[in-house]
Amino acid sequence: MLENFGWIGDEGSRPVRPAVADPFWVQCVLIAISIGFMGLFLFLPLAAVFVEALARGVHVYVAAITSREAAAAIRLTLVTAAIVVPLNVTFGIAAAWTLTRFEFPGKQALLTMIDLPFSVSPVISGMIFVLLLGVRTPIGGWLLDHGIQIIFAKPGIVLATIFVTFPIAARELIPVMQVTGRDEEEAAIVLGASGWQMFRRVTLPNVRWGLVYGVVLCAARAMGEFGAVSVVSGHIRGMTNTMPLYVEILYNDYEFSAAFAVASLLALLALVTLALKYLVGRRILSSMRERPTTETVKQVAA
Amino acid sequence: MSIELRGIHKTFGKFVALDRIDLDIGDGELIALLGLSGSGKTTLLRIIAGLELPSGGTVQFFGRDARSLSVRDRKIGFVFQHYALFRHMTVFENVAFAMRVLPRAARPPESAVKAKVHELLHLVQLGFLADRYPSELSGGQRQRVALARTLAVQPRVLLLDEPFGSLDARVRQELRRWLRRLHEQLGLTCVFVTHDQDEALELADRVVVMNSGKIEQIGTPEEVYHHPANAFVASFLGNVNLFHGRIENGRVFLGDTSLEVGSTNLDGANGSGQAAVYVRPHLLEIDRVPRGAHSIPATVRSVNPAGPQVRIELIAEWGDPVNVDVEHQRFTELGLELGHKVFLHPKEDRVFVYQI
Numbered sequence: 075m076l077e078n079f080g081w082i083g084d085e086g087s088r089p090v091r092p093a094v095a096d097p098f099w100v101q102c103v104l105i106a107i108s109i110g111f112m113g114l115f116l117f118l119p120l121a122a123v124f125v126e127a128l129a130r131g132v133h134v135y136v137a138a139i140t141s142r143e144a145a146a147a148i149r150l151t152l153v154t155a156a157i158v159v160p161l162n163v164t165f166g167i168a169a170a171w172t173l174t175r176f177e178f179p180g181k182q183a184l185l186t187m188i189d190l191p192f193s194v195s196p197v198i199s200g201m202i203f204v205l206l207l208g209v210r211t212p213i214g215g216w217l218l219d220h221g222i223q224i225i226f227a228k229p230g231i232v233l234a235t236i237f238v239t240f241p242i243a244a245r246e247l248i249p250v251m252q253v254t255g256r257d258e259e260e261a262a263i264v265l266g267a268s269g270w271q272m273f274r275r276v277t278l279p280n281v282r283w284g285l286v287y288g289v290v291l292c293a294a295r296a297m298g299e300f301g302a303v304s305v306v307s308g309h310i311r312g313m314t315n316t317m318p319l320y321v322e323i324l325y326n327d328y329e330f331s332a333a334f335a336v337a338s339l340l341a342l343l344a345l346v347t348l349a350l351k352y353l354v355g356r357r358i359l360s361s362m363r364e365r366p367t368t369e370t371v372k373q374v375a376a
Numbered sequence: 377m378s379i380e381l382r383g384i385h386k387t388f389g390k391f392v393a394l395d396r397i398d399l400d401i402g403d404g405e406l407i408a409l410l411g412l413s414g415s416g417k418t419t420l421l422r423i424i425a426g427l428e429l430p431s432g433g434t435v436q437f438f439g440r441d442a443r444s445l446s447v448r449d450r451k452i453g454f455v456f457q458h459y460a461l462f463r464h465m466t467v468f469e470n471v472a473f474a475m476r477v478l479p480r481a482a483r484p485p486e487s488a489v490k491a492k493v494h495e496l497l498h499l500v501q502l503g504f505l506a507d508r509y510p511s512e513l514s515g516g517q518r519q520r521v522a523l524a525r526t527l528a529v530q531p532r533v534l535l536l537d538e539p540f541g542s543l544d545a546r547v548r549q550e551l552r553r554w555l556r557r558l559h560e561q562l563g564l565t566c567v568f569v570t571h572d573q574d575e576a577l578e579l580a581d582r583v584v585v586m587n588s589g590k591i592e593q594i595g596t597p598e599e600v601y602h603h604p605a606n607a608f609v610a611s612f613l614g615n616v617n618l619f620h621g622r623i624e625n626g627r628v629f630l631g632d633t634s635l636e637v638g639s640t641n642l643d644g645a646n647g648s649g650q651a652a653v654y655v656r657p658h659l660l661e662i663d664r665v666p667r668g669a670h671s672i673p674a675t676v677r678s679v680n681p682a683g684p685q686v687r688i689e690l691i692a693e694w695g696d697p698v699n700v701d702v703e704h705q706r707f708t709e710l711g712l713e714l715g716h717k718v719f720l721h722p723k724e725d726r727v728f729v730y731q732i
Contacts, residue, residue: 257460260427263447264454266529267477275477279464 123341127334138324138332139339146312147320147336150228154316155296158235162292163285166243170281173244174251185248191240199237200305203230226308231316234302239295243288250284250358251277283358290354294347298340378403378438378533378565379424385432386419386589393419395589396433401533406559406566408576410612411586417569418457418537420586424567425454425535438532453531453564457538459522461510467521468506471496474528496524499558516547523558536568540575552579573613577601585609607730610654617660617698619653621729628653628729631694633672635727654728658685658701661721662710671719674698676712688712690720 096104128135138144173185191199207214207224217224224230258280262272278285300318307314309323317340324333379401386394394416401407409417422428424435426447435442437450462470469476471493475484484492497503500520510518519539526534539555540548556579559566570576576583577597585592585600585608592612593605604610611618621630628635628651635653663671674690677697681687685701692698700720702710712718 257456257458258462261454261456261460261462261525262473262477264425264427264452264529265474265477265525266448267473268448271477275473276462279462 120341123334123338126330127338129334130331134331135335135338138329138335141332143312143315144320144332144336147315147317148339150231150315151297151317154228154232154235155293157232158239158296159289159292161236162239162243162296163289165240166245166247166288167285169244170247170251171277173248175256188241188244191238196238196299196301197305200234200302203233203237203302203306207233225306226310227314230306231303231314234306235296235299238299238302239292242292242295243285246284246288246291247281250281254280283354287351287354287358290347290350294344297343377401377436378405379567380436381420381424381433382436383433384420384423384430384435386416386423386428387431392589394423394430397589397591399584399591399594401565401567404563404565406556406579406581407568408580408583409567409569409586410571410573410576410583412571412612414588415586416589417586421535421537421567421569424533425452426450427454451529451532453523453526453529453534455519455522455526455534455536455539457541459510459518461518461521461525463510466507466509467497467502467513468493470510470521471525471528473525492528496527497521499527500524514547515543516551519543519551520554527562531564533565533567536566538570539568540572541570548575555579577613585612587612604654604728607652607654607728607732610728610730615657615699616654616728617657617696619655619692619696619698621651621653622649623651623729623731624648628727630672631692633670635670635672635722650732652730652732654730655722657687657699659723659727660698660700661723662688662700662702662706662712663719663721664710664716666719667721671721672698674718674720676714676716676718678714679707679712681707690718692720 127138139148169184169188173181204225205211207217207230209215209218209223209225214225222229224233254277258276259272262276263269267275297316298318299316300322303316304319304322307316307319309315309319311323315323317336321333321337321340324330324336377400379399381397381399384394384397384399386392397416397420399420409420411417419428423430426442426445437445442450462473465473472489475489475492478484493506494503497506500523502517502520502524505513505517505521510521513521536555540551543551552575555566568579577600580597582594583597583600584594587608593600593609595603595605600609601613604613610616619630621628621635623629625648630653666673673693676688677691678689679686680689681704686704686707688700688702688707690698690700698720710718
């Protein structure tokens with residue numbers, strides 16, 4: 075008798091809720107906690123930067139970011155990024171290619187080693203270069219004799235930035251290249267493409283969004299790096315100050331408005347990076363969705 | 377001769393993928409490499425294409441050593457299992473790719489590229505899809521675009537890796553017929569890899585049956601089906617019943633029953649010892665009464681009349697399960713029911729015996 079099983083047919087008498095949904099009040103509490111936390115620790119400080127920067131008027135703000143020293147810091151930051159990003163991308167493509175297209179002993183070790191700069195404190199990254207290339211070391215001394223100064227000069231800043239950004243592009247490219255697989259590249263070769271034609275017409279377009287993502291992240295890190303650069307820079311005003319270092323100097327000199335003005339530029343940069351990251355991330359997702367997933371998984375396994 | 381393979385050997389680490397393969401492929405032939413996954417068939421195809429280097433042995437292309445030929449100069453068309461269409465290019469650009477990457481001097485003008493692409497897309501009946509991206513096509517359409525793209529290099533040999541593997545049954549049938557027509561029309565030498573025996577038997581001029589890196593048999597579909605060279609081929613191609621019997625002085629015994637076996641099918645078995653006996657289900661006859669001393673007694677276990685023939689599952693006197701296919705008319709005549717004792721006779725002498 076069906077009547078004995080009371081739950082059959084009496085859905086109408088009880089509110090039906092999907093088994094995985096939380097009660098309404100739980101949802102409210104969770105949302106409130108997340109938004110409150112983000113407001114307190116993200117939006118408030120970010121807003122404070124801009125408020126503080128403009129506290130003494132637009133004139134002071136403009137003067138602070140157009141002063142000779144500020145301009146030099148901005149220029150050095152941009153030049154460093156302009157040198158580091160292309161190198162990082164070149165290395166990233168080479169490393170991702172090596173690690174996803176060839177089998178060789180020590181591959182796993184190399185994959186782990188690439189991440190080293192991420193797991194080391196930036197200060198130590200800077201120290202490494204001071205210990206290696208400082209004026210009192212054999213190499214540094216020899217270079218100085220030949221008129222090249224690395225530490226406490228611009229080359230040191232570039233080197234330290236290269237070191238700390240080292241894994242970024244490779245890290246973004248490896249998963250994308252793994253998913254893409256070899257098939258299309260082999261197809262290009264069989265259709266008569268040379269190695270370079272294959273790379274330019276097939277490989278690169280397939281990983282382009284991963285690459286752009288890597289560039290954005292790398293540029294952001296290169297411009298924002300403080301620790302490693304601080305150690306090798308020597309803080310010479312107008313000479314070896316990058317934007318983050320210059321902010322610290324201004325702050326230590328009690329020039330709060332100027333410090334926050336330059337800091338606001340860095341904050342803006344972060345927001346732009348975030349927006350780009352979001353847009354590119356969406357493109358990667360949508361291009362991933364076009365991919366035949368099960369097949370590539372099989373190939374990766376093989 | 378289009379392609380001659382001599383002693384092709386391929387190892388991946390300690391794994392032997394191909395073990396001294398010899399194979400000649402004639403001009404304009406349609407060849408099937410048939411085997412289970414892991415039998416080395418795809419590796420062999422990739423070696424012919426030049427995508428993989430053999431660990432040993434030689435490949436000759438139209439009389440020239442393949443080592444002296446780059447992949448580009450081999451003039452082969454390769455259709456990948458999952459088509460490997462360039463996902464960021466339209467169908468048009470996919471098909472035009474081979475012409476676009478030609479050395480500058482040999483590159484045809486844009487108008488010629490256009491004409492050629494449209495001609496090829498017309499050939500595969502997909503002209504109306506030129507501006508679409510691969511992700512917007514169905515499996516069968518992708519397959520045909522892949523073919524059109526491949527034909528743009530004007531290949532002398534067409535290699536296809538599981539060409540119909542990931543398509544549903546109806547599309548597969550259609551494409552099979554279409555490929556056969558295309559082959560006849562263009563007169564290309566074709567080699568395709570498949571794990572589907574029906575596909576190989578229906579499509580190919582010759583079938584190469586492969587198993588764990590070795591060639592088990594090369595022959596026309598008729599030869600490999602009706603005269604399998606060994607136990608593997610017999611059991612791999614078509615349905616078979618396997619009986620464990622023994623050979624005594626050239627006579628084959630199943631249980632206490634001695635079997636009539638044509639002498640040609642005893643090639644693999646001389647002397648005495650254990651034997652594997654294969655009989656196809658439709659080559660066994662059922663009778664209610666024994667027909668001489670060579671009948672196999674069996675009991676009816678189940679009957680499935682849904683199909684072109686009635687499938688009857690029996691159990692032989694000595695315990696081996698047996699499948700028999702009979703015509704519906706014959707089934708009605710016999711009036712079989714579950715549990716009936718019957719007698720089986722292999723038709724003619726179509727029994728395969730292999731000493732084990």
